[in-house]
Amino acid sequence: MPVCIAYHIELSGSVQGIGLRPAVARLAVAHDLAGWVTNGLDGVCIQIQGPQGNVDEFLRCLPESLPSGAALQGISIREAAVENRDRFEIRSHAAGDGRPSTLVPRDVVVCEECLTEVADQEDRRAGYPFTSCTTCGPRFSIVTTMPFERSQTEMARFPMCPQCLAEYSDPADRRFHAQTIACPECGPQVWATGPDGQIVARRDSAIAAAVNCLRDGGIVALRGIGGYQLLCDATHEQAVANLRAFKRRRSKPLAVMVRTLEAAERLATIDLAGQTALTSDANPIVLMPAKAGSGLATEVHPGLTTIGVLLPTSPLHRLLVLYSDRPLICTSGNSQGRPLELTPDSAQIELTGIADLWLHHDRPIRQMLDDSVVRVIAGRPVTLRAGRGFAPLSLALTSATGRHVFAAGGHQKSAFACFNGRQAVQGPHIGDLDGLETRERYDQQARQFLSLYGVQPELWVHDLHPEYFTTRWSQSQPGRHLAVQHHHAHIVAGMLEHGWLDREVLGVACDGTGYGPDGTIWGGEFLRATAVDFQRVAHFRTFPLVGGDLAVREPLRVAIALMHQSIPGDCSEFRLRPDELQAVAKFRPLLDNRRLSIHTSSVGRLFDGVAALVAGVTHADFEGQPAQILESISDLTETQSYSFVLDRSSVQQIDWRPVVRQILVDRAAGVTPGSMAMRFHRGLAQVIAKVCGQFRDLPIVLGGGVFQNRLLVELLVEYLAPQSQPLGLPGIIPPNDGGLAAGQLAIGMAQSNQN
Numbered sequence: 001m002p003v004c005i006a007y008h009i010e011l012s013g014s015v016q017g018i019g020l021r022p023a024v025a026r027l028a029v030a031h032d033l034a035g036w037v038t039n040g041l042d043g044v045c046i047q048i049q050g051p052q053g054n055v056d057e058f059l060r061c062l063p064e065s066l067p068s069g070a071a072l073q074g075i076s077i078r079e080a081a082v083e084n085r086d087r088f089e090i091r092s093h094a095a096g097d098g099r100p101s102t103l104v105p106r107d108v109v110v111c112e113e114c115l116t117e118v119a120d121q122e123d124r125r126a127g128y129p130f131t132s133c134t135t136c137g138p139r140f141s142i143v144t145t146m147p148f149e150r151s152q153t154e155m156a157r158f159p160m161c162p163q164c165l166a167e168y169s170d171p172a173d174r175r176f177h178a179q180t181i182a183c184p185e186c187g188p189q190v191w192a193t194g195p196d197g198q199i200v201a202r203r204d205s206a207i208a209a210a211v212n213c214l215r216d217g218g219i220v221a222l223r224g225i226g227g228y229q230l231l232c233d234a235t236h237e238q239a240v241a242n243l244r245a246f247k248r249r250r251s252k253p254l255a256v257m258v259r260t261l262e263a264a265e266r267l268a269t270i271d272l273a274g275q276t277a278l279t280s281d282a283n284p285i286v287l288m289p290a291k292a293g294s295g296l297a298t299e300v301h302p303g304l305t306t307i308g309v310l311l312p313t314s315p316l317h318r319l320l321v322l323y324s325d326r327p328l329i330c331t332s333g334n335s336q337g338r339p340l341e342l343t344p345d346s347a348q349i350e351l352t353g354i355a356d357l358w359l360h361h362d363r364p365i366r367q368m369l370d371d372s373v374v375r376v377i378a379g380r381p382v383t384l385r386a387g388r389g390f391a392p393l394s395l396a397l398t399s400a401t402g403r404h405v406f407a408a409g410g411h412q413k414s415a416f417a418c419f420n421g422r423q424a425v426q427g428p429h430i431g432d433l434d435g436l437e438t439r440e441r442y443d444q445q446a447r448q449f450l451s452l453y454g455v456q457p458e459l460w461v462h463d464l465h466p467e468y469f470t471t472r473w474s475q476s477q478p479g480r481h482l483a484v485q486h487h488h489a490h491i492v493a494g495m496l497e498h499g500w501l502d503r504e505v506l507g508v509a510c511d512g513t514g515y516g517p518d519g520t521i522w523g524g525e526f527l528r529a530t531a532v533d534f535q536r537v538a539h540f541r542t543f544p545l546v547g548g549d550l551a552v553r554e555p556l557r558v559a560i561a562l563m564h565q566s567i568p569g570d571c572s573e574f575r576l577r578p579d580e581l582q583a584v585a586k587f588r589p590l591l592d593n594r595r596l597s598i599h600t601s602s603v604g605r606l607f608d609g610v611a612a613l614v615a616g617v618t619h620a621d622f623e624g625q626p627a628q629i630l631e632s633i634s635d636l637t638e639t640q641s642y643s644f645v646l647d648r649s650s651v652q653q654i655d656w657r658p659v660v661r662q663i664l665v666d667r668a669a670g671v672t673p674g675s676m677a678m679r680f681h682r683g684l685a686q687v688i689a690k691v692c693g694q695f696r697d698l699p700i701v702l703g704g705g706v707f708q709n710r711l712l713v714e715l716l717v718e719y720l721a722p723q724s725q726p727l728g729l730p731g732i733i734p735p736n737d738g739g740l741a742a743g744q745l746a747i748g749m750a751q752s753n754q755n
Contacts, residue, residue, distance in 0.1 A: 006035070006049035007059070008080040013073030014394075015044045016148040017105025019134030020070055021090050022176040027065045028088040029171060031058045035083075038091035039147035043074075043102040049082050067135060069108065069281065090177050093147045099454035100146040101422035105139035107225055107369065107388050109283035110314050113174065118315045119322075124163070127204055129316035130188045130363065134178040136281075137314075140392060140428075141226045141369050142180075145452065150179040154364040161186035188363035190316070195356070197348050207316070210359045211323040218356035219243055221333055221347055222320070225313055226369025226388050226428075227340030228333025228347045230354065231257075233326055240297040240329060246354040248336045252622045253301040255285045255308040255371065257330040259321045264309045267294045267327065273376040278311060282389030284372035285310045296327065305632040310371065313388070316361075332370055337435040340368050368445060369428050377710045378717050382730045384708055385738055386415065391428035392449075393732065395496060395742055400753045406450070406457040406477075407744035408470035410486070410737040412623070416446055416470075417741035419749060420455045426733075426742050433469040443473065461748035463489070463740070465515035482751065484744045486514030487525045488534045490703030490735070493743030498701070498728040501531045501746060505728070506695040508688055511704030511736070512552065512604030512623055521545070523602025524654070526691055528698070531750035538652035538691050544597035545605065546587050555626045556580070556618045558609035560587045561597075566660035574664040579618060603684075603706050606656060613663050614676045624705060631711050634681055635674030641682030646690060654687055685715035692720060699726035703743075705736035 011020070016039050024037045024046055033050035048058060059077070066072070114131045117123045125131045132138070142154040150156060160168060164183050167175040175181050182188060184203070191199050192206035201209040210220045210231075217239040220231045230247070232239040234256045244250060258264050261279060268288035270278065278286045290307035301307050310330065312318035321328050333341050333351060341347040344360040351358070369388040374381045386393055395417065399405075402421040409416050411433050417426040427449050430442050450457070462474040464483045475481055491507030507527040516522035524540030543561045545551040551558050560583045567574070576584065590597060604627065611617040611626030615633055620626050642662045645655040659680065666676050692700050700720065707713055707730055720727055733739040 002051035004049055004082050005052050005055055006080040006082045008078050009046040010043055010076045012043035012102060014071035014103045016102055017139040018069035019067045020044055022134055023065055023067055025088055025090050026171055033058055034085040034088055036089050036091050039093045041098050041100040092149050099420040099422050103394055104392050105148055107139050107141050108136045108281045111136040115318055125183055128184045129190055129319060130182050131315045132180045133175050137180040138225055141365055141367050144366055154366055155180055158182060158187050188361050190359060190361045193358045207319055210357055213357040214324045221351045221355035221358045223360050227342050230331050230333050232329045234296050234300055234329045235326055237297045240299045250621045251302050253304060253308055254329045254331050255310055257310050257321055257328045267291060268307050268309055273379055277374045277381045283313050284374040287375040303629050339431055339438045339441040342368060377713050378729055383732050383734045385429045386734055387429045393426040395424040395426060397424035397746055397749055399749050403458045403752050404455050405459045405745060405748045407741040408462040408474045409741035410463055411468040413736055413738040415738050415741050417745040418455045420453045429738055439469050459748050459752055461744040482748050484747050487522055489740045489743035491527055491529045491701050492531055492746045493733050493739040494701035494703045494728050496742055496746045497731050497733045504530050505701045506698040507701045509704045510603035510706035512602055521598055521600035523600055523604055531746055536651055540601045540603055540654045541656055542599040542601045544591050544599055546590050546597045548598055553620050555608035555612040555620055556583050558605050559612035560584055561591055562609040562660045564588055564591045566657040575668050610680050614673050630677045631709050633674050634677040634711055638675045638678035640679050641686055642679045644683055644687035659683060681711050681715060685712055685719050689719035693723050696725055701728040703735055707735045
């Protein structure tokens with residue numbers, strides 16, 4: 001009889017909730033080995049024993065035998081004592097009370113094998129909307145504690161029926177140890193209610209009722225994976241108009257869900273990078289160039305040349321889009337100023353007046369997850385919102401001290417991040433924190449996150465702005481507190497993205513608003529930055545914002561401020577529009593009084609003012625809309641550019657006044673808005689590249705919401721190429737305020753490591 005040997009193997013990284021244990025068990029059985037595999041707080045543990053040759057072959061084949069969703073961060077192998085075992089088994093692991101170092105698994109889009117079963121009328125899961133397997137289904141949205149075991153998720157309340165248990169126990173079955181396994185007999189169920197809250201249908205009939213509602217031009221409130229969503233026929237003009245009216249969302253683009261990639265190609269121009277993002281396991285909304293003549297309602301993405309498209313997330317989504325046989329609007333299920341609704345009771349109340357039918361289910365949602373949003377820029381996917389499928393987002397941060405750190409994020413597009421001494425992660429998008437309900441949701445989600453990861457913060461990191469809710473919330477917590485300048489956090493998030501935390505960089509931070517140490521509102525900054533400090537070396541010339549936040553909603557206020565500083569006199573030679581003349585008369589007397597306005601260097605607000613002058617955008621329904629319109633109308637054939645002036649003082653200033661004068665001259669001469677918009681984008685990219693060229697010994701990092709603009713970033717790539725500077729483009733960490741927490745966490749940990 002051959003001599004047996006034994007090894008203990010530990011796998012770390014993204015190794016739970018993806019079918020890794022069943023894959024290991026099959027490999028061990030194939031090589032006639034005994035032992036066990038289990039999930040733990042540190043990853044997956046394997047004990048393997050058998051003849052030397054068999055064990056060696058197992059170890060050789062292990063890396064290539066792991067599921068495609070596995071992402072190993074480390075593997076350790078040590079000799080172990082041979083135990084009295086004659087078979088290999090999968091062990092369940094009780095909830096741990098420590099700090100997990102393994103990654104909490106993300107939610108995964110439904111796989112094709114599960115969809116095939118759902119569509120097969122002979123299959124026992126035919127039409128079942130909660131079908132999943134070892135490689136797909138909810139994960140983070142339902143986990144209560146780690147490691148990832150059924151008993152430690154919201155699926156624990158659904159005991160397996162004999163048939164599911166048999167599949168779960170069979171090594172030859174693709175649902176072998178699938179923690180979310182369920183079927184119509186033992187799993188979650190759907191039901192439909194009307195506006196009065198009374199049940200009108202259950203199970204298959206409820207889905208049929210929802211389909212009929214959609215076909216008739218109604219609005220369905222659907223309990224999805226991470227919260228409620230609102231669905232309607234994307235080709236039905238009145239349905240889309242009703243949805244906008246009910247949500248008080250006049251023009252913000254609405255995402256469209258389609259059945260297949262082929263259906264998506266009828267709505268948008270999709271390149272290879274866009275196709276890869278659209279069909280990925282994360283299942284995000286992908287922003288792509290819209291095609292004309294798609295048949296969509298005109299109000300789906302008014303005034304914009306891009307459209308957000310996603311494929312069905314779950315079998316339930318697939319059934320609705322399949323049987324309704326049309327593209328569906330799929331947007332967040334909340335009323336204005338509220339977070340996503342999570343429970344049937346709250347959704348029934350809060351979405352009254354919006355929905356015509358509610359499609360509920362009884363699987364609880366542990367973590368709120370909005371859909372992620374991605375845009376391909378310069379050939380790479382850029383995350384604009386990190387939600388379902390992306391969060392929790394692992395961050396490549398380590399600490400010499402092991403101190404626990406919490407980073408609170410910003411006020412808009414809020415998300416938090418933390419370090420538990422063993423791993424660093426950023427949580428999902430929560431939203432803008434203007435309303436009480438969203439603030440309460442932030443508090444709830446943060447406390448759940450800290451519990452899930454076993455974090456007991458010693459350091460709370462927050463924005464420098466004293467009035468942000470996240471600042472005040474952090475300061476109310478016991479422990480040390482660190483205020484981080486907004487744009488420094490943006491740049492360090494980009495440094496983290498590219499593995500440059502040990503380097504000095506030139507950060508270009510352009511956005512709408514960030515509290516500056518000098519008391520002004522920053523937003524067009526060039527920073528020599530390290531992970532612990534920064535120096536402001538250049539910025540855009542400041543200008544007044546009359547009415548503060550009102551200027552964000554009324555870009556014409558910004559335009560008048562820009563003209564006031566650029567044009568002496570009454571501007572009569574430039575043939576101002578009647579609304580501009582009225583605004584000049586109203587606001588000019590206020591612009592020279594610093595007590596009545598705040599000053600900003602914001603490139604985001606500069607975009608707003610230029611959009612008002614070039615495209616006549618006088619009101620913004622959402623932040624960034626004027627810039628999106630300006631990008632959409634840009635004539636890509638235009639080769640000229642406007643000229644910014646660089647004032648080379650100790651802290652250089654980029655003077656935009658010549659650009660404003662050039663725009664007014666061109667407008668009076670009848671130059672098309674498309675040409676003027678393109679000239680502005682070109683001129684802006686050229687002056688940014690010019691400043692960067694003065695720091696050729698430093699890599700460049702782009703940060704801030706302005707760099708969600710595909711046209712601007714791709715022009716920058718073109719103009720910076722001859723300078724041969726390393727360029728850190730936005731990527732998986734959102735460049736907008738959704739990525740602030742990652743930068744704050746990195747700064748807090750870097751400073752903590754120095755102390």
